[in-house]
Amino acid sequence: MQRAYDTLLAKGEDRRELILSAAQRLLARNGWRSTSLAQIARAAGITPAGLLHHFQSKDQLLHAVLDARDADDDARADRSGDPIEQIRGLYLRFEKSPDLVGMFAVLLIENLEPDAPLHDRLLVRHRAAIDTIEAGIRRGQHAGRYRMDVNPAVKAVEIVAFLNGMETSWLLDRSLPIAEIFEDFTQSLEQQLMPTSTT
Amino acid sequence: MQRAYDTLLAKGEDRRELILSAAQRLLARNGWRSTSLAQIARAAGITPAGLLHHFQSKDQLLHAVLDARDADDDARADRSGDPIEQIRGLYLRFEKSPDLVGMFAVLLIENLEPDAPLHDRLLVRHRAAIDTIEAGIRRGQHAGRYRMDVNPAVKAVEIVAFLNGMETSWLLDRSLPIAEIFEDFTQSLEQQLMPTSTT
DNA sequence: ACCGACCTAATGTGTGTTCAGTAGGTTGGG
DNA sequence: CCCAACCTACTGAACACACATTAGGTCGGT
Numbered sequence: 001m002q003r004a005y006d007t008l009l010a011k012g013e014d015r016r017e018l019i020l021s022a023a024q025r026l027l028a029r030n031g032w033r034s035t036s037l038a039q040i041a042r043a044a045g046i047t048p049a050g051l052l053h054h055f056q057s058k059d060q061l062l063h064a065v066l067d068a069r070d071a072d073d074d075a076r077a078d079r080s081g082d083p084i085e086q087i088r089g090l091y092l093r094f095e096k097s098p099d100l101v102g103m104f105a106v107l108l109i110e111n112l113e114p115d116a117p118l119h120d121r122l123l124v125r126h127r128a129a130i131d132t133i134e135a136g137i138r139r140g141q142h143a144g145r146y147r148m149d150v151n152p153a154v155k156a157v158e159i160v161a162f163l164n165g166m167e168t169s170w171l172l173d174r175s176l177p178i179a180e181i182f183e184d185f186t187q188s189l190e191q192q193l194m195p196t197s198t199t
Numbered sequence: 200m201q202r203a204y205d206t207l208l209a210k211g212e213d214r215r216e217l218i219l220s221a222a223q224r225l226l227a228r229n230g231w232r233s234t235s236l237a238q239i240a241r242a243a244g245i246t247p248a249g250l251l252h253h254f255q256s257k258d259q260l261l262h263a264v265l266d267a268r269d270a271d272d273d274a275r276a277d278r279s280g281d282p283i284e285q286i287r288g289l290y291l292r293f294e295k296s297p298d299l300v301g302m303f304a305v306l307l308i309e310n311l312e313p314d315a316p317l318h319d320r321l322l323v324r325h326r327a328a329i330d331t332i333e334a335g336i337r338r339g340q341h342a343g344r345y346r347m348d349v350n351p352a353v354k355a356v357e358i359v360a361f362l363n364g365m366e367t368s369w370l371l372d373r374s375l376p377i378a379e380i381f382e383d384f385t386q387s388l389e390q391q392l393m394p395t396s397t398t
Numbered sequence: 399a400c401c402g403a404c405c406t407a408a409t410g411t412g413t414g415t416t417c418a419g420t421a422g423g424t425t426g427g428g
Numbered sequence: 429c430c431c432a433a434c435c436t437a438c439t440g441a442a443c444a445c446a447c448a449t450t451a452g453g454t455c456g457g458t
Contacts, residue, residue: 008244015437029312034232037414049412050438056407089297102311109308112370113228119371126371154383157368157375162357165364168304170358171311172318172325176356184353188391214403247448249404257448360455 016054019044023065028103029171031110032062059117066121069103082145083136084189087159091182094170102167130156137193144191159189215253218243222264227302228370230309231261231317259314265320268302282335282389286358290381293369301366329355336392345392358388361372 022043026035037058041051055061078086094101108126112119134156140146162185170176221242225234236257240250254260277285293300307325310317333355339345361384369375 031232031309033230034309036412046437047439049416049440052348052415052439072370073421085329106308108367108371110230110233111307112367123371126368148379151379151383154376154380157363157380158361158387160383161364161368162361163364165360165362166357168311168363168367169325169360172307172322177353180350181353181356184350185357188357188387191391193386235446237446244406245403248406248450251449252403 002010015044015046017073018067019046019054019061020068023061024069024103025099027062027065028100028106031106032109039192051182061152062118066107066118069100070125077132080139082138082140083159084186084193086136087163087189088182089170090163091178094178105164105171108164115126126160131158140193147195150193155192177188209355214243214245216252218245218253218260219264219267222260223268223302224298226261226264227299228303230305232309237343244379245320261317264344265306265317268299269324276331278331278334279338280335281339283385283392286362287381287385289362290377293377301370304363304366304370309362325359334357339392346394351394353389 023035023040026040026043037048037051040061041048044051055064104122104125105107107118108122110116111117111122125166130153133176134152135156137146137150137152141148141150141152166178170178203326222234223237225239225242234249236250239260240247243250250260254263254333303321303324306317307321309315312318312322329352333351336345336349336351336354340347340349340351365377365380369377
């Protein structure tokens with residue numbers, strides 16, 4: 001029962017992932033609304049109807065893409081490290097997988113309205129990002145590494161805003177020196193969070 | 200000739216501006232692609248065909264909206280003041296005309312692709328925003344108010360990224376304490392730009 | 399009479415989705 | 429070993445719908 005139709009199922013799984021990655025790539029650049037099923041299907045070497053054999057609807061495909069991305073992010077997440085160091089390393093993603101950079105930012109903009117299909121999901125994710133950074137700052141304060149006169153909640157919002165905005169800016173203009181910008185930003189963060197150097 | 204049909208033309212001008220402001224509002228929230236002519240027309244108390252009597256096409260309406268917005272921004276711009284003070288006052292827009300906040304950010308995302316209809320226009324505008332801030336920082340350095348060991352170009356990119364990202368965050372979650380966040384951000388900027396206080 | 403401000407109705411195009419069918423591999427019974 | 433039943437993957441054509449845009453007409457003011 002379980003092992004029936006092994007090779008067929010394997011082939012289907014391959015195509016499924018092909019569709020998923022094609023959808024991811026197109027989504028991150030054009031957004032959801034202006035990406036048609038035909039476009040994704042063509043990128044995956046299939047017809048629109050064939051695509052809907054693997055995913056019941058365009059909506060379900062969208063959620064599948066997000067699920068995959070969430071799983072990926074969770075696997076990569078490091079909730080105990082120093083937030084400054086995490087941010088410093090973030091720019092590596094820009095060079096390593098530039099195809100995926102900004103997908104979150106693009107989808108966010110498309111789902112601002114409270115009744116947009118992804119609004120709630122993205123709002124939760126957005127708040128989770130802020131909370132994670134906030135918790136990191138609090139941890140640093142508790143450990144005595146960070147100054148106490150910094151409001152972690154406020155600073156966390158600023159950081160997330162910068163990160164999202166930076167993704168957008170870079171997508172628009174890839175000639176920006178992101179390495180330098182990220183380095184400068186993290187140094188500024190250190191200056192704000194670390195005790196005044198009276199070493 | 201010029202003065203003929205005065206009241207009719209006046210009525211037309213009124214409706215034209217009604218359409219423009221309705222389009223602005225809808226655009227800032229839903230973006231361009233997912234805002235239909237019918238939607239804008241309904242908001243302006245007119246039919247889609249009636250709307251196209253005032254604007255030749257949807258594209259032309261889009262550009263008219265942007266023209267109006269650019270003119271408004273230019274009139275409000277202050278290219279000689281202290282950039283930090285300008286940014287500090289920016290949050291007033293969030294409370295004064297929340298309907299318009301984020302229009303630029305939304306359109307940006309929809310036109311990331313180099314061949315998107317508004318790509319070039321928005322890229323120019325984005326760079327102009329960066330340049331303005333960069334020039335402001337340089338001016339402060341020249342006047343001896345700001346430290347010299349800050350790279351104005353890099354810092355300007357960071358600031359613009361934060362501002363754009365902040366608009367997005369606020370559009371998604373209007374419960375954010377923007378006044379507090381903007382105040383904290385500008386104070387951090389002062390800390391970075393001003394000489395270490397050995398007053 | 400003329401003109402601007404509209405409306406109704408129609409057209410064409412793009413889109414998500416459905417439906418019926420085909421090709422080819424798998425399974426189990428004789 | 430073979431055959432019928434069955435499965436998965438997929439195609440082609442058709443459907444319903446939303447959309448921007450056009451054509452032709454109405455109405456009221458000048």
